[in-house]
Amino acid sequence: MENSTHLALPYIMPSQAQKHVTHNEAIAMLDALVQLSVIDRDLTAPPGGESEGDRYIVAATATGDWAGKEDKIAVFRDDAWLFFTPLPGWVAWVNDEAQLCYWTGSAWAGLTSALTVFQNLSLLGVGTAADATNPFSAKLNKALWTARSAGEGGDGDLRYTMNKETEGDVNSLLMQTGFSGRAELGLIGDDDFTLKVSADGSAWTTAILVDKTTGAVRLPAGSAASPALKVGDSDSGLAGGDNMLAFVTGATEQARFGTSGNFLIGGSSAYGTRTGGTGLTVVTPKMQILSTGPDASLMLARFANNVGAPYLFFAKSRGANVGDNTVVQAGDDLATFSFAGVASSGNQGEAARINVSVAGTPGTERTPGRIDFMTTDGTATVAVRVTVAETGALQMGAARDTVIDASRRFVIGASSEYSGANIANVAHAVNTTGKLKGLIVWDTTDNRALRASGTAAADPWHVLDGSATVTPA
Numbered sequence: 001m002e003n004s005t006h007l008a009l010p011y012i013m014p015s016q017a018q019k020h021v022t023h024n025e026a027i028a029m030l031d032a033l034v035q036l037s038v039i040d041r042d043l044t045a046p047p048g049g050e051s052e053g054d055r056y057i058v059a060a061t062a063t064g065d066w067a068g069k070e071d072k073i074a075v076f077r078d079d080a081w082l083f084f085t086p087l088p089g090w091v092a093w094v095n096d097e098a099q100l101c102y103w104t105g106s107a108w109a110g111l112t113s114a115l116t117v118f119q120n121l122s123l124l125g126v127g128t129a130a131d132a133t134n135p136f137s138a139k140l141n142k143a144l145w146t147a148r149s150a151g152e153g154g155d156g157d158l159r160y161t162m163n164k165e166t167e168g169d170v171n172s173l174l175m176q177t178g179f180s181g182r183a184e185l186g187l188i189g190d191d192d193f194t195l196k197v198s199a200d201g202s203a204w205t206t207a208i209l210v211d212k213t214t215g216a217v218r219l220p221a222g223s224a225a226s227p228a229l230k231v232g233d234s235d236s237g238l239a240g241g242d243n244m245l246a247f248v249t250g251a252t253e254q255a256r257f258g259t260s261g262n263f264l265i266g267g268s269s270a271y272g273t274r275t276g277g278t279g280l281t282v283v284t285p286k287m288q289i290l291s292t293g294p295d296a297s298l299m300l301a302r303f304a305n306n307v308g309a310p311y312l313f314f315a316k317s318r319g320a321n322v323g324d325n326t327v328v329q330a331g332d333d334l335a336t337f338s339f340a341g342v343a344s345s346g347n348q349g350e351a352a353r354i355n356v357s358v359a360g361t362p363g364t365e366r367t368p369g370r371i372d373f374m375t376t377d378g379t380a381t382v383a384v385r386v387t388v389a390e391t392g393a394l395q396m397g398a399a400r401d402t403v404i405d406a407s408r409r410f411v412i413g414a415s416s417e418y419s420g421a422n423i424a425n426v427a428h429a430v431n432t433t434g435k436l437k438g439l440i441v442w443d444t445t446d447n448r449a450l451r452a453s454g455t456a457a458a459d460p461w462h463v464l465d466g467s468a469t470v471t472p473a
Contacts, residue, residue: 032055041101046065052078072086318332330358334358355374
């Protein structure tokens with residue numbers, strides 16, 4: 001064998017003359033191939049102006065002096081090109097790419113393409129040095145994670161998984177400015193999903209918390225000056241607190257759902273203490289509108305080219321739960337309008353009331369009802385003064401005595417209201433003292449109605465139909 005197995009270096013034979021020539025040839029080949037470093041591997045022809053010892057890897061479709069030498073190692077020596085055929089595993093440093101390449105047996109490939117598995121690395125730094133505190137460190141301006149497609153053997157999905165040991169540990173993304181924390185997102189000391197923010201890296205505020213069990217989202221309390229959930233600008237949005245939620249515009253609280261579930265417009269606390277009315281001593285309405293101006297008002301408007309108008313509905317059921325429909329009973333109140341002013345006690349003292357109640361047994365689709373108009377003289381609770389009965393009759397007083405019946409006729413009876421106004425005979429003295437001008441009485445003898453023309457004893461009575469005048473005896 002005259003040449004070495006791997007590099008094909010010539011051996012010096014025993015009977016060979018000029019042994020130095022063979023020796024020098026082997027040295028030159030070693031110089032070309034050992035610690036192999038080539039200038040380029042993308043050229044298809046000599047670059048021109050090459051220097052002694054320059055080395056290249058010939059690219060595909062070579063021409064000129066390199067024609068037919070694709071993938072071989074070209075070495076410029078003694079003003080000529082020498083070519084060496086690589087064997088699998090040969091490694092060459094490519095200067096213009098600053099990377100190691102190796103011969104696969106069919107092509108030159110970057111050495112990094114052969115490194116497909118990294119296991120149990122202690123430190124890994126990308127663009128920077130890793131250390132014990134940050135065993136994986138990267139210093140770069142952009143990063144991309146993309147899913148492996150189904151055509152590449154993947155499934156098209158991409159999930160980034162982070163795991164912590166116990167619920168009390170931290171699993172989060174920490175964002176910093178100048179290595180000072182500004183935001184943290186993740187499972188921070190528990191299993192609720194939390195977003196925290198900080199202005200200085202020391203004091204942290206929970207901005208959003210998502211309950212791990214219910215999925216409920218919680219925001220910080222905020223204030224009118226700085227709502228927790230801002231809409232449009234920095235001082236408009238929602239401000240919350242324990243068991244309340246406020247609506248804010250222009251750094252002013254406009255409305256809130258209070259701790260009792262009531263909706264307040266123009267005030268931050270319920271205004272509902274009442275006096276002077278049975279059943280209304282303490283009232284906390286579900287909705288209140290409070291103001292110092294005429295906007296303490298409620299408007300219902302309907303815009304339609306028809307006879308319809310806005311509606312305000314009141315309904316009553318004897319059901320124990322919301323939505324239970326249980327038939328009402330006679331005497332049940334259906335709706336109440338109460339009118340009050342601040343009394344000397346400092347409470348809202350009731351002055352008048354309009355009350356709608358059930359006036360009998362409900363029918364299949366209708367409920368008989370009456371309307372009571374109630375007032376007080378300031379010394380007692382409100383009392384019924386006038387009633388519109390279920391028949392349409394007009395009644396007066398707590399006993400609801402009918403004064404105009406359903407046929408629109410005056411009703412003058414012998415009740416206590418008229419006991420001094422009844423007469424037995426028009427020829428006799430009629431209510432000679434204390435009568436009221438315009439008082440109407442019923443003449444039970446002649447069955448006719450009389451009206452007093454004055455208050456004096458001698459003032460006559462007039463028959464209402466104008467047929468006669470009765471002069472007191």
